[in-house]
Amino acid sequence: MNDQTAENAVLRWTVLTLFPELFGSFVSTSLFGRAVKKGLLSVDLVNFRDYAEGRHRVVDDDPYGGGSGMVIKVEPVARALDELRRKDPEVCVVLLCPQGEVLDQQAARGLSRVQHLALLCGRYEGVDERVRNLVDREVSIGDFVLSGGESAAMVVMEAVSRLVPGVVGAQESVVDDSFGSDALLDYPHYTRPREFQGMEAPAVLLSGDHAAIASWRRKQAILRTAERRPDLLAQAVMTDEERAWLKEQK
Ligand code: ADE
Numbered sequence: 318m319n320d321q322t323a324e325n326a327v328l329r330w331t332v333l334t335l336f337p338e339l340f341g342s343f344v345s346t347s348l349f350g351r352a353v354k355k356g357l358l359s360v361d362l363v364n365f366r367d368y369a370e371g372r373h374r375v376v377d378d379d380p381y382g383g384g385s386g387m388v389i390k391v392e393p394v395a396r397a398l399d400e401l402r403r404k405d406p407e408v409c410v411v412l413l414c415p416q417g418e419v420l421d422q423q424a425a426r427g428l429s430r431v432q433h434l435a436l437l438c439g440r441y442e443g444v445d446e447r448v449r450n451l452v453d454r455e456v457s458i459g460d461f462v463l464s465g466g467e468s469a470a471m472v473v474m475e476a477v478s479r480l481v482p483g484v485v486g487a488q489e490s491v492v493d494d495s496f497g498s499d500a501l502l503d504y505p506h507y508t509r510p511r512e513f514q515g516m517e518a519p520a521v522l523l524s525g526d527h528a529a530i531a532s533w534r535r536k537q538a539i540l541r542t543a544e545r546r547p548d549l550l551a552q553a554v555m556t557d558e559e560r561a562w563l564k565e566q567k
């Protein structure tokens with residue numbers, strides 16, 4: 318039996334949000350739900366409105382200097398983080414915001430080695446600048462602006478959690494994915510039927526020849542990366558023969 322306390326999970330998530338209800342089905346369904354049941358992951362949802370003062374528990378205020386939109390106040394966030402760090406001084410606190418380091422597979426791998434990650438979700442125009450001094454890292458999921466950090470938090474949780482051994486059934490499929498250890502895009506996948514509206518599955522995949530299949534997949538991954546993401550090729554792990562072969566394909 319797994320001891321399913323948060324402390325025993327391989328990776329603990331704490332999400333600090335004004336909308337914890339957004340995470341309900343996300344953390345209880347499919348990959349995430351199974352991993353939580355297995356005791357590999359734990360998720361603690363914290364509404365930092367609970368740390369705001371006064372009858373109305375106000376968490377936002379007008380920006381100094383004027384302008385549109387509201388700004389998340391520093392005090393409720395500070396109190397929530399103080400309590401979190403009192404309980405676990407090792408926790409790594411990540412602010413989701415468009416100004417953070419952009420998440421990629423390498424950053425996800427780094428985060429998957431942390432035992433306790435707390436994701437702070439901003440809302441409205443943003444957070445009081447002094448919140449940045451209270452967090453360990455800032456992460457963006459891309460160069461676009463969301464209305465809040467919650468959907469970004471789910472992206473980070475999914476990208477990172479699937480790298481924890483045991484969370485995805487076959488660990489091999491995680492290694493083979495796009496941006497795996499060789500930094501290439503994934504090769505094409507097919508399943509039944511063999512022919513669909515005139516489009517055939519490649520014969521090699523039905524040949525039973527495992528070496529030929531592995532070689533075809535490898536070449537497809539290289540071709541796809543060259544066609545779609547030539548910017549990735551420089552960091553890709555490829556042999557001299559593979560680079561020479563790629564040149565011949567043009
Ligand atoms: N909050 C708003 N936009 C965001 C983004 N692109 N990434 C992470 N958090 C955000």
